[in-house]
Amino acid sequence: GAVVSQHPSRVICKSGTSVKIECRSLDFQATTMFWYRQFPKQSLMLMATSNEGSKATYEQGVEKDKFLINHASLTLSTLTVTSAHPEDSSFYICSALNVAGVTGELFFGEGSRLTVL
Amino acid sequence: KNQVEQSPQSLIILEGKNCTLQCNYTVSPFSNLRWYKQDTGRGPVSLTIMTFSENTKSNGRYTATLDADTKQSSLHITASQLSDSASYICVVTLYTSGTYKYIFGTGTRLKVLA
Numbered sequence: 027g028a029v030v031s032q033h034p035s036r037v038i039c040k041s042g043t044s045v046k047i048e049c050r051s052l053d054f055q056a057t058t059m060f061w062y063r064q065f066p067k068q069s070l071m072l073m074a075t076s077n078e079g080s081k082a083t084y085e086q087g088v089e090k091d092k093f094l095i096n097h098a099s100l101t102l103s104t105l106t107v108t109s110a111h112p113e114d115s116s117f118y119i120c121s122a123l124n125v126a127g128v129t130g131e132l133f134f135g136e137g138s139r140l141t142v143l
Numbered sequence: 144k145n146q147v148e149q150s151p152q153s154l155i156i157l158e159g160k161n162c163t164l165q166c167n168y169t170v171s172p173f174s175n176l177r178w179y180k181q182d183t184g185r186g187p188v189s190l191t192i193m194t195f196s197e198n199t200k201s202n203g204r205y206t207a208t209l210d211a212d213t214k215q216s217s218l219h220i221t222a223s224q225l226s227d228s229a230s231y232i233c234v235v236t237l238y239t240s241g242t243y244k245y246i247f248g249t250g251t252r253l254k255v256l257a
Contacts, residue, residue, distance in 0.1 A: 069232060069249045119186050123243060130243040134186035
């Protein structure tokens, strides 16, 4: 099946630094990718929708200047957490939409665990 | 308002037993419904997908049902194994104005005990 690769899987950084997370669709083109945040024992919370070649659409309450999203190609979207703080520590997951597949099938990455010290 | 509700919130069963997870939705226009399994610290993995016209879909020991009239779906796990311990998420897709939108349920956390 289709594979979505997310990197890094774990990252620890100091408060105030920026962290970039990559999401790649390995065997299909994804015009749309989604970024989620997940707290322990909670469901995925959609942060933003990333469209190739255009600006991302952010959900209400998500700071676009804090979470920078770039979708420069049909197989890569990046999420940059700028000036990270301990409250940004979370599990971040991406998903990619395969419009060529079964009724817009959604494939998820393995997630990235961010810990800000 | 488009919503997906899952029950129970959590469930503990003994290995070898069967269980059924529920998903009720109020989503329009409905495109399809998926069940995902999410292991702790991992991304969700698709188990089944059903469109409006499909009533049941199986994937090994997982069987999903869909009643489009009552807007209910269930995921039945047969002969549970320890590896079934995970969160199970129901996701309903709607397709409108050329765009897919995904409505996530809050998930059911299943724990299978030896």
